[in-house]
Amino acid sequence: MSFPSIIRSYLIKFRTKGFAGLWRLIQMKILNIRHRNFYPANYRSHLSTIPARGITFIGNLGGKDSISKVSRDFIFSLNEAGIPFQAFDPGFAGDPSDSGIERLLTPSSRFDLRKYEVVVEMFGETVPRRLCERHVRIPFWEFESGFLEIYPSARNASEVAGMSDFNVEYYRRILPQTVRVHKILYPFRILDVQQGSINSIREKYKLGKDEFVVFFNFSYLSGFNRKNPVGVIKAFARAFSNKPDAKARLVFKTMHSKDFSQAAERLRSLAKELGVAENVVFIDNYIPQSEIYGLTAACDTYISLHRGEGFGLGVAEAMSLGKPVVVTDYSSTTEFCNSENSIPVSYSMIPVPPSQIDHSFYNFVEKWADADIDAAAAALRRLHDSPALRQELGAKARKSIIEHFSIKNFRKSVIIARSISIIITSALSPGTHRKQRSIAFSDLDTDALGVGPHVLALIVGDRLHGKFVFQCNHIRQRLIQGKLRFPAQFTNWRCIQFH
Secondary structure, three states: OOOHHHHHHHHHHHHHHHHHHHHHHHHHHHHHHHHHHHHHHHHHOOOOOHHHHHHHEEEOOOOOOOHHHHHHHHHHHHHHHOOOEEEEOOOOOOOOOOHHHHEEEOOOHHHHOOOOOEEEEEEOOOOOOOOOOEEOOOOOOOOOHHHHOOOHHHHHHHHEOOOHHHHHHHHHOOOOOOOOEEOOOOOOOOOOOHHHHHHHHHHOOOOOOEEEEEEEEEHHHHOOOHOOOHHHHHHHHHHOOOHHHHOOOEEEEOOOOOHHHHHHHHHHHHHHHHHOOOHHEEEOOOOOOHHHHHHHHHHEEEEEEEEEEOHHHHHHHHHHOOOOOEEEOOOOHHHHHOOOOOOOEOEEEEOOOOOOOOHHHOOOOOOOEEHHHHHHHHHHHHHHHOOOHHHHHHHHHHHHHHHHOOOOHHHHHHHHHHHHHHHHHHHHHOOOOOHHHHHHHHOHHHHHHOOOOOOOOOOEEOOOEEEEEEOOOHHHHHHHHHHHHHHHHOOOOOOOOOO
């Protein structure tokens, strides 16, 4: 992050959280500096360790933010997939989500930086890359511009992994060819909520059994204008303001509204202006995560008219609970939303108005999505009028989420990413011996790749298009005989020898 961006982050923290928030941010920065000294010392004390196959994850596993949540879910998924790992959080002070992550953490006294070949961090690089066999960053980004201005150090990364096709394709376009980019499946955890909880939630928030309930949850810290709750209210009003017999309710679960009081008041005022204030419920107070899942399960449909998403956790959670979703057909939510399992909303790409940049990270974003409000309103009316459609889409949504985000697919994505990088590293490294090349191929988990060892002869990584081509033995012979040419993007690659 550039120096002006750092200053802006401090100013925003002070504006939104006061001296207490600014002090917490300074403490976090001091902690990061302290542990940058810790890692070299730890590395030197374990020089005799030969790194094994596996992953060392380093990051904030005790926060309430979405990055901390995906970090915890990544550890749980590694554990469930049977992939060797160690998880280290240098500043861990407890788990606010009561997820049980503590049992999977490695304390400082037992931490060995050289234990596994791969070190994974979200976004940044607190561990000097020279201390790692391999270092992988996993950043999230919502748009198709502005990333490198905020994270310029990504240009010097060794490897970057995206958790959606949208992110992977974007990173491949903007990062230098020297940065290896691959995909790791988002470690989404499938949700289940008991019917009894759904009934109690409806009663608690006075949602009638015969009411059509539309739900959206978001944090003001994530960017009020990016999340676009204004668009949600407009779509809801356009769908139902002239239908008094519709019995429709819109429920917002928000976080950090007190820190963004003007934006929160703007949302309430808009509901009044559009004549739907009595049909909109705002839940601004803290409730446990389990109750948020209950609210999601208690609704009839979930809506997100976002202008860009790094993943779209709320959408995925609703789908996993069997709820139909109305969602902007743009960015990372297209990873799991399509016309078969949801109602994608058309959009146009518009320049970002300077007045709507409410997050320092978005200062350099050029365009974002503007969802079609009429199309969203029509989708809400369709779902309101057809319980059968709601049931059909909800069932398809849950089935597709369970299949796409299975532990089997997660494990396969992690192992493929690891195997491809081993081969590319081996092929590109000057002075690599024939024996080392053989080891690279023998390390491949052919079961995870979905091919038998009798057909696996060559894997070519097309970094420009994100494809891995599996060549059979007769292709291998043509390559060895010099009768097969690499595409132009492989002209600087060394030929991988076979024996």
